[in-house]
Amino acid sequence: MPSTLRAALIVSALLGCTVRATAQGLPSEPVAFAGGRVTVSGDITAGFGSDDTGFFNFTDYEHSALRLFRVDLSTSVALNPHFSLLAEIRDENIETLRAYAFYVRVRPWTDRAIDIQAGRVPPTFGAFARRAYAADNPLISYPLAYQYLTSLRPDSLPWNADELLRMRARGWLSNYSIGNTEPDAGVPLVSAFRWDTGVQVHAASAVLDGTVAVTTGTLANPLVKDDNSAPQVAGRVAAHPIPGLVLGLSAARGPFVSSTAARGAVGDGHDRSFTQTAFGGDVEYSRGYYLVRAETIWSEWKLPSLGAPVIDRPVSALSTYVEGRYKLRPGLYVAGRVDHLGFSDIVGSAGPQSWDAPVTRVEVGAGYSLQRNLLLKISCQRNTRDGGRVTESTLVGAQIVYWF
């Protein structure tokens, strides 16, 4: 069945279900058991959008964020005032059910806002990844830093600069000669579609909160089981000096390249050297009927220097977006986002060039709440890219979100 037809059927079915759900009084609030100690909530999202031939919105080789049917079920089990178990299972496009989050939260002192979380934990870095749920995102697409697939892969390495440059704008399906030579999707700067595994400590006060995490993967490649010999360390500090204002700073560093790929490139014992280092800053301000957010992320990857022309310095990327939302009337808002992702230059046989093709996206949209927990979004985005087979693309999309 063509993907457009399947998406249309899914949207129709969801609309039908939600209308029936309204009539039958399906939950509009989390379902609670055991005196409120166990709560279950859900998010159902169905998207329908243009055919994205330039792979601007793809989250891997097969899935576009514009055409996503997603079911999330989250649960919290409060064992006692100190221990909670939290989990989220997710299914995308009726394929594989995955545990997106699964961790234990420990609050050693009930009167102090200090929490320790262990397991598959929420992202420490940045602001967007923790609000990636459809109802929290005023638009349909994701910011480029969190979704756009660069040509880099943790399991496959380019032999030289020319090989890396050949994969410009091919992040949706890149392949290199070192490590895993099979074509596969590259990685974004920060993945919003998988969470990392490890331990996280969070402390909060009235105006400041901070988090430190040690995890197995990296921002670009979160993992359940480590694929190299060292963990990632990430931290975030957020200040909220006045109501409505949040200022955040984040940093992370960890080995990015898998042991297998590193061994194939430079032999044993060097997989700690090929790191991803990232810094981010974010700000959010809201008041009355408007909300403005901005976030910038700089990320650098160290790759082995192999054949000529060599990749003689780390490759980096810088992404910045500004988004806003304004409520026109009860239940109706308009939103927009301007987003750019740029890459550093490397020197190939043909001279210096950015190692991946810079991308700019401008998206505008609107949302209308049919009822409190049933939101319909539409958006139009314009993508431009300095390279690749498709350099310009205008895409439209619609999304319906039901949550309880």
Next chain:
Amino acid sequence: MSRFLFLTFVTLVFVAFVASGTDVRSARNGAIRGRVDLRKVPAPAEPRPNVSDLGAAARALDISDRLRSVVYLESAPRGAFESVEPTHAVMDQRGERFVPHILAITTGTIVDFPNSDHIYHNVFSLSKTKRFDLGRYAAGKSQPVRFDRAGIVRVFCDIHSHMNAFILVFSHPFFALTDNDGRFRIDNVPPGTYNVIAWNEGVQSEPRAVTVPDGGVAEEDFVLR
């Protein structure tokens, strides 16, 4: 002669009108009282599992508001719809809750929504009776909303999904909010027979016919849930 007859007719009509009015006024208003027995107390809305949060949010639940019901006359006596001066009521936002959780008002009432928390709230309703969105405002600020149509208004916070409240808007004054034990009393009800309904958190009883005696008190108990 014709003038005399006309004046006599007018006088008789006036006397008859006054006499009929005197009859009504001489009837003494009564009251309806009783108790609403909640077989199951509705649980307060739980926050959504904050799986994506970096830490737990401290919050104390209070179910006392859930014990309160509203009892009202389905059809009001004549004269109940006379216009009255707009009054004010308050629904506070405190401790990530609306206080009170249930508000019963008459049409024309202006409800103030102060924010007593140190965080933003965003009061809104998409109810057919009244759609409004007050936007985000900080502690110490308040926004008013005037309710001109009778009906039930569900109130939420756009930022904290577990915050919700009910505002019941009546076109007449014959309603009462129960106390935490379920006891209620509707005063100043003209003598007559009325359909009375009890309501709690979206659940309502079947209309019950209650006769208010002249100057007396009618008793009626309800069981809900």
